[in-house]
Amino acid sequence: MRSALALAALELFAEQGFEATTVDQIADAAGVGRRTFFRYFRSKEDVVFPGHDERLAEVVERLAGADPAADPLLVLGSTAEVVLEMYLAEPEVSLKRFELTREVPALRDKEIASIDRYQRVFARYLRQRFAGEPGGDLRAAVAAAAVVAAHNHVLRQWLKSGGALDAKRSLREAVEHVADALADRRSAVERNGEGENVVVGVVRTTAPTGVVLKQLEDALRELR
Amino acid sequence: MRSALALAALELFAEQGFEATTVDQIADAAGVGRRTFFRYFRSKEDVVFPGHDERLAEVVERLAGADPAADPLLVLGSTAEVVLEMYLAEPEVSLKRFELTREVPALRDKEIASIDRYQRVFARYLRQRFAGEPGGDLRAAVAAAAVVAAHNHVLRQWLKSGGALDAKRSLREAVEHVADALADRRSAVERNGEGENVVVGVVRTTAPTGVVLKQLEDALRELR
Incomplete structure (x- = not known):
């Protein structure tokens, strides 16, 4: 139902625009009532980016519980996989959303803001891991941005491939590249x-x- | 006048909130008329992030005219300096804006979206420079994100220092670190x-x- 509502909404947004679409129209298109819509989503915008709050909380929790001896960038990599899985789990919705965010600047801005929240959580984790090292805060900011960029690159490639790419494997390889490049190279x-x-x-x-x-x-x- | 209007606006936003503040109030506070306001700014939001469009155009132009033999990351570094200078030129406005964007999520989201536009322009430049190299697109995305993160880190340090930090020097050093780390390490x-x-x-x-x-x-x- 959640998926059906999301798809109906995204189709309406694409057809008649985000602003012009009402919650009633979305519910109608999915063959349910307004109440049912609000059982799954808090708002129209929530349909476009569902689950981000929950996923962000999950990310925070994973990082808090991560093995303190593990390579911090690889920890971020496996955490980024959790975010990626959110997209992979509903390919049809993700693809429609992708088209929509390319066409509607307001939605694009919202997506960028939500990505930035992950990036800040990642950077905070690395700042703790790099605490006390010279230039640690800078390295944390740069590495968090790099991992998020790798995630976004892979996600975009996957979306452009119509969902055909092995995204999880690509992400792992991409993060390994980043981790290699940004490793503390002093032996x-x-x-x-x-x-x-x-x-x-x-x-x-x-x-x-x-x-x-x-x-x-x-x-x-x-x-x- | 531009600076005076911006400061008056930022003070009002901080006092009574962004949404509650009208253009008339801003003009009043700066001792000018509504018309004068619109000679300098297109909208209330434009006061918070003035000059970004012009600066982005300048960035695009600089990159198009950059020496094709120069290290691509150092080209981005000197271009990021142009963006940084925009903040350094009006320290008082930048500091007020910093406080404001921390308090008003909508403004924060707008700032993040505008930073993302620079990042996309940077990534496009690097994709051209890395064209034909294996994994070039990924490297471009990661390196652009890294340079932007270095810029933002330095900007934040400068803002936190109350404008005391030698930001341009810090940025150059930060970008050198990034360029070193992300250099094509194959000999x-x-x-x-x-x-x-x-x-x-x-x-x-x-x-x-x-x-x-x-x-x-x-x-x-x-x-x-």
């Missing part, structure tokens, strides 16, 4: 270094150590 | 590599190559 070597200012990159490779070292040596000489 | 060695999956990190150091290699070797063995 144990540098942190224990004796004044030699050496910054060691994260090296992911299947090549033997000897080959890696030879290539690193070449690269270093090339850089100097 | 010439990897790109020319013969199937050996070697990813070489950017190494910034004053240490002699021999020392670096020894430490890299240790680090590699430690990672395996």
Whole structure:
């Protein structure tokens, strides 16, 4: 019923505009009464972005309970998956909403504001995780924005694919890229270094150590 | 006059609320007529976020004319400085606006929407610069979000400092951090590599190559 009401509403919004559509018309189109509508949604706007409040609360709770030893960016990644699942669960509604938010600036602005709420929750979590580190607040703000951007990018790709893309897998890969890029790249070597200012990159490779070292040596000489 | 009107408006919004304040009251408080108000602003909302349209157009133009050989993230950084300058030019108005947007959710949402417009313009620029690269669109979305987050972080720090922080310098440093982190970290060695999956990190150091290699070797063995 919830889904049927949402679809009916989104079709009416697309046909005759958001402002011009009344709750009565939406209920009529779904073959129910006004009362039934209000059992599922608080308002017309709530139909366009249903569940965000609940999902945000879930996100806050997940982050509060996250393993403090886990990579903070990967924690955000799996939390972003929870948000993504909300869209994936109702592909038809998500696709209609996507069309609608592209056409109605007011709805677009509302969607952006709701995304920003997730981003602020993510940033707050990272600020706590990075507390006491130099530049920790900046890193938190940047990394939260990066994870949200990765989520939105994947969501958009999924919507553009008409729901065909493996969105959860794409999100995981995207967040891994982000986490790799934004990882604290100082290795144990540098942190224990004796004044030699050496910054060691994260090296992911299947090549033997000897080959890696030879290539690193070449690269270093090339850089100097 | 523009500044005086803006300040009068922001004071009234703070005192009696945004919705309850009329254009006539704002004009009265600034000692001018309604007509003068509309010579400077299109609407009440335009007072809260003045100049954004013009500044966005300027940003689009700067990016279109940017040196195609320049580091794309540093191009965004210097462009973000243009946006930052808009706030720095009128510290008193910016500070009042900051208080107001924290208190009035509708205004906050409007500000977020206007920031998102910059972010989309930034992302579009990076998509062009990264066109044809694998994962280029994702990198563009993430990097644009990261630069905007750095800008917003610095702006917030500046506002919290009551305008005392050297914001332009902080922004440059923040964007350099972001650009470093998100740089295409594949070295010439990897790109020319013969199937050996070697990813070489950017190494910034004053240490002699021999020392670096020894430490890299240790680090590699430690990672395996």
